[in-house]
Amino acid sequence: MTDELFSDEIKNLENKEREIEAKLASALLVHAKVKLVEPKGIPRSEGKAKRIVDKRQV
Amino acid sequence: MQIQQISVFLENKPGRLAHVAEVLRDNKINIRALTIADTSDFGILRMIVNKPEQAHEVLKRAGFTVKQNVVVGVEIADREGVLFEIMHLCDERGLNVEYTYSFVEQSSNKAILFLRFEDPEKAVEIFRASGYTLLRDEEARKL
Numbered sequence: 001m002t003d004e005l006f007s008d009e010i011k012n013l014e015n016k017e018r019e020i021e022a023k024l025a026s027a028l029l030v031h032a033k034v035k036l037v038e039p040k041g042i043p044r045s046e047g048k049a050k051r052i053v054d055k056r057q058v
Numbered sequence: 059m060q061i062q063q064i065s066v067f068l069e070n071k072p073g074r075l076a077h078v079a080e081v082l083r084d085n086k087i088n089i090r091a092l093t094i095a096d097t098s099d100f101g102i103l104r105m106i107v108n109k110p111e112q113a114h115e116v117l118k119r120a121g122f123t124v125k126q127n128v129v130v131g132v133e134i135a136d137r138e139g140v141l142f143e144i145m146h147l148c149d150e151r152g153l154n155v156e157y158t159y160s161f162v163e164q165s166s167n168k169a170i171l172f173l174r175f176e177d178p179e180k181a182v183e184i185f186r187a188s189g190y191t192l193l194r195d196e197e198a199r200k201l
Contacts, residue, residue, distance in 0.1 A: 001067045001100075002123065003118075003123055003124070006067050006123045006124075006125050008063075008065030008102050008125055008174075009102075009156055009157070010095050010097060010102065013067075013097075013100065013102075014097065035099045035100075036067075036099065036100050037069055037100075038068070038074075038121070038122065038123060039121055039122075039123060041069060
C-alpha cells in the first residue's frame, strides 16, 4: 500500500482490491485473491523457488 | 473549521497497532481521539492528535502508509438524542457522512462528534447556519 493508493475509506480500498483482481483475471485468466499489505509487507524471495516437493519414501 | 486527522494503513496482524503507539510515544505525541475501521485483511486507524504534522512525519519515517486529511468537529451537548439531531440535519441537507466517531469531555458535559464528509466545506456551512459550534483545529490539538 503506497501513499498514492491509500484512501482512508474502507470502500475505496476494497474497490482497489477488486480492481486489481479483475485486471489479474483478465491478463492471466486465473482468479487470484488480492490482499493489500503494508510497505515491505511482501517477503523477498529466499533463494531459489521450490517447485517440487519430494514426498517419496525411499 | 476543519480538523486535521491522521489515518494509518495497518495490516490485520498482531503488533501493528502497538508499533504505531510506540512511535507516537517515542515522539511524545498525544492522541485526542481515535477509531479503527477494520476488515478481515486490513484496518484503518484514524486519529486526532496534538501534533498532526509531526505525527504524519514520524509515522511515515517508521515505514507506515499515512494520510493527513480533514474532518469536521461538531460540539454537542452530552445527552441522549443529539446524534439523531445531527444525523437528521445531515439527511435533510443531503450531506453524506462517510464515517464518524466521538469524544466525551467529562469536565464540560459536552461531546465532540468528528465527521468525515465528501464535501467538508459544505458541511461546515450547513452546521454553522444551523447554529452549531464547530471545533477549530487549534482547539482539537488541545482537547
